Amino acid sequence: MAIPVVLDCDPGVDDAAGILLACARPELDVRAITTVGGNTSVIHTTRNALDLLALAGIDGIPVARGADRALMRPFLLGTHIHGATGFGGVTLPDAGRAPLPIAAVDLIARVVRESAEPVTLIPTGPLPNIALFLLLYPELKPRIAHICLMGGGVYEGNATPAAEANFRNDPEAARIVFASGLPITMVGLNVTHRALFTAEHTSRLRNTGRKVATAFAAMLDFRMRAYGEQFGFAGAPLHDPIAVAEVLRPGIVTTQACAVTIETDGPYTAGRSVVDLSGVTGAPPNADVAMDINVPAFVTMLLEAIEQYTD
Ligand code: RIB
Ligand code: CA
Numbered sequence: 146m147a148i149p150v151v152l153d154c155d156p157g158v159d160d161a162a163g164i165l166l167a168c169a170r171p172e173l174d175v176r177a178i179t180t181v182g183g184n185t186s187v188i189h190t191t192r193n194a195l196d197l198l199a200l201a202g203i204d205g206i207p208v209a210r211g212a213d214r215a216l217m218r219p220f221l222l223g224t225h226i227h228g229a230t231g232f233g234g235v236t237l238p239d240a241g242r243a244p245l246p247i248a249a250v251d252l253i254a255r256v257v258r259e260s261a262e263p264v265t266l267i268p269t270g271p272l273p274n275i276a277l278f279l280l281l282y283p284e285l286k287p288r289i290a291h292i293c294l295m296g297g298g299v300y301e302g303n304a305t306p307a308a309e310a311n312f313r314n315d316p317e318a319a320r321i322v323f324a325s326g327l328p329i330t331m332v333g334l335n336v337t338h339r340a341l342f343t344a345e346h347t348s349r350l351r352n353t354g355r356k357v358a359t360a361f362a363a364m365l366d367f368r369m370r371a372y373g374e375q376f377g378f379a380g381a382p383l384h385d386p387i388a389v390a391e392v393l394r395p396g397i398v399t400t401q402a403c404a405v406t407i408e409t410d411g412p413y414t415a416g417r418s419v420v421d422l423s424g425v426t427g428a429p430p431n432a433d434v435a436m437d438i439n440v441p442a443f444v445t446m447l448l449e450a451i452e453q454y455t456d
Contacts (some may be wrong), residue, residue: 146262147156147173147174148172148239148262148264148265148392149176149264149265149413150167150173150174150176150261150264150265150267150392151175151176151177151178151179151257151265151266151267151277151397152164152167152175152177152178152179152269152389153178153179153249153266153269153274153275154180154194154270155182155183155187155190155223155269155270155397156180156190156193156194156197156232157183157184157190157193157231157232157269157385158184158226158233158265158336158364158365158368158383159199159269159368159382159383159384160169160184160190160233160269160385161232161361161364162361162386162447163385163386163388164178164194164198164452165197165201165357165361165451166387166390166447166451167267167388167391167393168198168201168203168206169451169453169454170339170393170450172392172393174393175206176193176207176256176264177207177208177209177223177252177253177256178194178207178208178209178247179208179209179274180194180209180211180249180270181213181272181274182212182222183251183270183271183272183310183314184222184227184231185227185228185229185230186213187211187212187213187221188213188386189231190231190270191208191244191305192230193230193232195242195243195244196238196240197237198240198297199237199238199405200237200238200356200357200360201241207245207252207256208244208245209244209247209314210244210248210273211249211273212249212273212326213279214273214432215271215273215314215317215319215396216315217314217316218348219381220271220315221304221313221358221361223349225371225375227295227305227368228367231314232247233349233363233366233371234363235363237271237360237366241271249417250274250277250278250282252284252436253266253274253278253282254281254375257288257289258285258288261286262290262414263288263289263290264288264289264290264422265288265290265292265293266291266292266293266294267292267388268294268296268322269294269295269311269384269388270311271311271312271314271315271351272294272321273315273320274313274316274373275294275313276313276319276321276381277320279322279325279363285418286326289297289393290328291329291399292322292327292328292329294311294322294329294330294388295311295330295332295337295388295393296309296319296332296335296418297309297311297331297333297405297407297418297420298334298335298396299325299333299420299436301333301334301335302334302417303376304396305411305413305416306415307408307411307414308408308414308415308418312407312416312418314416316408316415316416317408317409318395319407320406320407320414323405323406323431324431325404326431328390328433329405329431329432329433330388330398330432330434330435331405331418331432331433331435332387332391332398332435333418333434333435335440336435336436336437337382337383337387337438338418338441339437339440340379340383340443340444341378341379341382342365342381342382342385343379343380343381344369346364346365346448347365347451348362349448349449349450349452350362353435353452355452355454356454356456357451357454358419358451358452365416367384369383384456386443386447387438392434392445394446395441397439397442397446398429398438398439399436399437400434401422401433401434402432402434403421403423403430403433403434404420404421404424404428404429404430404431405418405431405434406419406428407419411455420434420447422434
C-alpha cells in the first residue's frame with residue numbers, strides 16, 4: 146500500500162523536484178501539499194506549488210498556504226539561490242487555481258485525522274507549520290508515522306557557516322519538532338551536498354523535449370550558476386527530493402541514531418543542528434541522521450521521475 150504523505154515545502158527549485166518525485170512514484174500517496182515562506186515569500190511558494198502541479202498534470206492534491214514568518218522572527222528569504230519568485234526566473238503558466246481557504250496547519254490536521262493509516266510528514270522548508278501543528282493538535286501526534294525532513298547538517302551550514310537555511314529560518318520551530326518524541330529522519334547538508342546536478346543532467350532533461358523536464362532544466366541552469374558563484378560548487382545540489390527519496394526507498398541514505406538539538410541563539414549559530422555523533426551528552430537519540438547517500442540511485446530516480454511527466 147502506498148504511504149500517505151504530506152509535503153510541507155517552500156518551492157523553491159529543489160522543493161519542486163521533491164514534489165515531482167513524490168507525485169511520480171506509486172510508493173507514495175501525496176495527500177496534501179502545504180506551503181511556507183523561506184526560499185521566497187509564501188505568496189510565491191504557494192503560487193509555485195499550484196502552477197507546478199498544473200504544468201505536470203497532477204490533479205486532486207489539496208494545497209493550503211502556511212506561515213510567512215518564523216515563530217519568533219521574520220524569515221531571511223533565499224532569493225539569492227532561488228530567484229525573486231522562487232523558480233530561478235522561470236515563470237510557469239498560471240494554474241488558475243487558488244489554495245484552499247484554510248491554513249496549512251489545519252489541512253495537515255484534517256489529512257492526519259481522516260487517514261486510515263498513520264501519515265508521514267515530509268517537511269522541506271522552515272518548520273513553523275509543523276511546530277504549530279504539533280502544538281495545536283497534540284491529540285494527532287500518535288497518528289504521525291514519521292517525519293522525514295530536509296534541514297540541518299552534521300558540521301555544515303549554508304545560511305551561516307554554522308546553520309542550514311531551513312533551521313536558520315525558524316530555529317525555535319525546529320527545536321520543537323526535534324523535541325516532539327516522534328520518529329524523525331534528518332536529511333542534512335552533509336549528505337545533500339554529495340549529489341550535484343550538472344549540465345550533463347540538464348541536457349538529458351532537455352533532450353526529452355517534454356515541458357516539465359524542460360522547465361525544470363531551466364530552473365536548474367539558474368541554480369547551477371548560483372551555486373557556482375556563491376559557493377564555488379561544480380554543480381547544484383537538490384536537497385529536498387532526498388528526503389522524499391528516503392521515504393519511498395528507505396536506505397537510499399544511511400543513517401545514524403543521534404541526539405540532535407537546535408541552537409536558537411547567536412548571530413551565526415541560531416539554527417545550528419547540534420548532532421551528538423559520539424554520545425558525549427548522554428542524551429538518548431531523537432533522530433536518525435543521514436550520514437551518506439547512494440548518489441547514483443538518487444540521481445537516476447529523480448531524473449526518471451521528472452522525465453516521466455508527458456505533455
Ligand atoms: O538549505 C537547503 C534548504 O533550504 C532547501 O530546503 C531549500 O529549498 C531551502 O528551503
Ligand atoms: Ca525547501
